[in-house]
Amino acid sequence: MSEKLLEIRDLSVHFNTFEGVARVLDGVCLTLYEGEVLGLIGESGSGKTVTGLTVLRLLPISAKVVSGSVYFHDDNLLVLPEYKLRDIRGGGISLVFQEPGTSLNPVAKVGDQLMDVLKLHQQIGDNNAVRAKAMELLEAVNMPRPSLVMSQYPHQLSAGMQQRVAIAMAIASNPELLIADEPTSSLDVTVGKRILELMIYLKEKRTISSLLFITHSFGIISEICDRVAAMYAGNIVEYGDVYTMLHKCCHPYTKGLINSVLDIDKKRSELKPMKGTIPRLINPPSGCGFHPRCPERMDKCPVEKPNLNPIAKNHFVACHAYEK
Amino acid sequence: MVYLYSDLDKNNPLLVIEGLVQYFPRRGIKRREDKIMFAVDNVNLSVFKSETLGLVGESGSGKTTLGRTILRLLEPKSGAIYFRGQDIVHLNSKQMRMLRVKMQMVFQNPHSSLNPRMTAGQTIGRPLKVFGRAKKSEISDRVKNALQMVGLIPDDCSKYPHEFSGGQRQRIGIARAIVLNPEFLILDEPTSALDVSVQAQILNLLSGLKEQFELTYLFISHDLGVVRHICDRIAVMYKGQLLEIAKTEELLENASHPYTKVLIASVPRITQKPRQKRIPRCAPRTIQLDGAEMDSKCKFYSRCEFRKEECKQKELHLVEIENGHKVRCHLYE
Secondary structure: OEEEEEEEEOOOOOOOOOEEEEEEEEEEEEEEEOOOOOEEOOOOOOHHHHHHHHHHOOOOOOOEEEEEEEEEEOOEEEOOOOOHHHEEOOOOOEEOOOHHHHHOOOOOOHHHHHHHHHHHHHOOOOOOHHHHHHHHHHHHHOOOHHHHHOOOHHHHHHHHHHHHHHHHHHHOOOOOOEEEEOOOOOOOOHHHHHHHHHHHHHHHHHOOOEEEEEEEEEEHHHHHEEEEEEEOOOOOEEEEEEHHHOOOOHHHHHHHHHHHHOOOOOOOHHHHHHHHOOOOOOOOOOOOOHHHHHHOOOOOOOOOOOOOOOOOOOEEEOOHHHOO | OOOOOOOOOOOOOOEEEEEEEEEEEEEEOOOOOOOOEEEEEEEEEEEOOOOEEEEEOOOOOOOHHHHHHHOOOOOOEEEEEEOEEEEEOOHHHHHHHHHOOOOEEEEOOOOOOOOOOOOHHHHHHHHHHOOOOHHHHHHHHHHHHHHHOOOOOOHHHOOOHHHOHHHHHHHHHHHHHHHOOOOOOEEEEEOOOHHHHHHHHHHHHHHHHHHOOOOEEEEEOOOOOHHHOOOOOOEEOOOOOEEEEEHHHHHHHHHOOOOHHHHHHHOOOOOOOOOOOOOOOOOOOOOOOOOHHHHOOOHHHHHOOOOOHHHHHHOOEEEEEOOOOEEHHHHOO
16 A cells, blocks of 8 residues: 555644634544545535644634644644745645635736745746746646736636636645645536546646545545545544445445435435534534434444444444444 | 426416516726626526426526516516416516515525524514515414424524524525415525535425425526426526426436536536546646637537537527427537
C-alpha cells in the first residue's frame, strides 16, 4: 500500500456559541494515502467542512481544537508554527470551496489573483514568466480563451468558469493534496458534471495527486472516489472502499443515505427516506449519536458509544450491531 | 394513486398556456446597446387536473419566470393563460387576488421566503386573514391543522423561522400554500436547498398531500433525479422555449432532443458494478458561446452535437413524435 499522506487522529473540535459548546467534531480518525481520492459524505451539519478546514487551521475564532492531531507527512499541522503552515497552505495542501463566487476576490482581475498564488509559492521573479504560467494553468483547466479571462473580473465569468479559476488557483503550486469542499453542489447539473469530469481528468493526468472530496451526493462519490468515509454528528461512522460502501454498507446511516438518493435509475417506489434530522450538537444524544433516528436500535445504543471496528478488510463500521 | 397521462381528462385541462411571452429589457452601456431578453418565448403548455408536471432546465432557462408569470406575479407581455377555462390575463387585480386562493406557490429557498419576524403560526395564518377565508376564531385551528398535515406539531406555531431546520422551514412554506385549500400549486425548486435525506422526506410529503387533496402541481426543478420521483410528465425548457415534453418514463427512456440527452447524462449516478477506471477521452471544455445561437432559429445550436447548417435557418415547432411526446428539433421534423 502506498504511503500515508494525511493522518487525522482522534480530532475533536468544539465551537463556542451563545447557547453553549457545540461538539462539531468528536474524535474523528481518518487516513488518506498518497494518490487516492477519499470521499467524505454526510448531511449538512455533520462536520465534513470543519474537518477540511481544521486540516489547514482555517477555523473561525469561536472554534477550539480540543484534542487530536493532523499529520501531513511528519508534521503535525495543528502545532506547526504559523510561518511554516503558510508554505503548506496553498503549497502542500490547497482548497477548493463550495461557492466559486465567494471564494474569488471580486475586485481583482482573474489573472492577477492567479499570478499572486504563483509568485508566493513558485518564486518566479520574472513577471512575463508568471503570466505565461498562469495562462498555462487556465489552459490546464480547459478555460476557453484564457488570454481574455486573465484580464476579466470574477463577476464577468459564469459560475462554472469561476469554479475553473478556483481549481486553477488550487493546482497552481502542484499541491500534494487537494481538498475539494462540495465543488459542484452550487452549480447546474450540466456544469457540475463538467467540473467533475475536469477533476477526474486532472487526476488521471496526475496534475492532482491526492484528493479529499467532501460531498453529500452518493452519485458524485461513485463517479470519482476510491474510498469513502461516512460522517454523522462529528463522527466517522463507516469507512471503506467505494464499492463496499455503495453495495455492502452496514451502518444504518449509510444505508439511509443511499436509500434517500434520488437516483434517476431508481423506481419511484424505492424511495425510502430516513426519518428525522441531524441532532443539535450542543446537546447531542447519548451513546451512539444516530440512535434516535436508527431503525435497528438496540438497548445498548443510547448508553455506549460504538467504536470504529473492522468487519472486513479495509471496511470499518461504528455500530453495535456489527460488534463481535 | 398515480395518474397516468392517458387517464387524464385531455379535453379539460386545469391550466392552459398559449403563446406566453415574458421578456426583460437588458440595458447596455449605451442606449443603442439596449437589448430585450426573452425569458419565456412563446410557450404553449397544458397542465391537467391531478397531474404533476415537471419543468426542467438549467438556471437561466426561464423556468421560474414562467412559474411567476402563470400566477401573474409578473405581468405577461403577450399570450393567454386559462385557468379552468377562464382567461386570467385580463382579470383586474381584485379578481386575480380571489383566484390566487386556488393557485399558490412554494418558493425555492426556505431561508428567505419566510418572514424572520413572524412566528410559524402567523406566517401560515396570514393567507387566511388576507383572503378572508376564515373567522378570527377559526384561524388558529386551521393553522394547527395545516402544521399537522405537513408533519410538524401544533406547538410549533409559536416558534420563529430561525428555530427550525431547513427541511422544517420548507414544511412551513408548504403549509402556508395549502392552508387555503388550493387546487393548483407551483413548486419552485422546493427541495434544491435541502439535504439529500430531507429532500426525500419533502418529496414524500408532497406526494401524500397531492393524493389527499387532489392537488395539481407544476414542479420546477433542475434535477432530473428529483423530477423523476414525483412527476407524471416532464417538460424540458431551454432559453425560454420548450424543447421536449413527454411522460416521465417515456422521456427518460426515449429522450429525443439532444439537450434532454445532455441533461440526463449529466446526473451523477450510483454505478451498479465496481467502477472501471474512466479516462475521459478528451478534456472537457466549457461551452464557447460565439453568438451563433443569437441568429439561429434553434436556441441550442451552439451546444448541439448534431447541429447542421439548416438548424440556423429553418423555423422550429414542437412536433408530436409519439402519443403525447413532443420535440422541437430538426432531427424529428
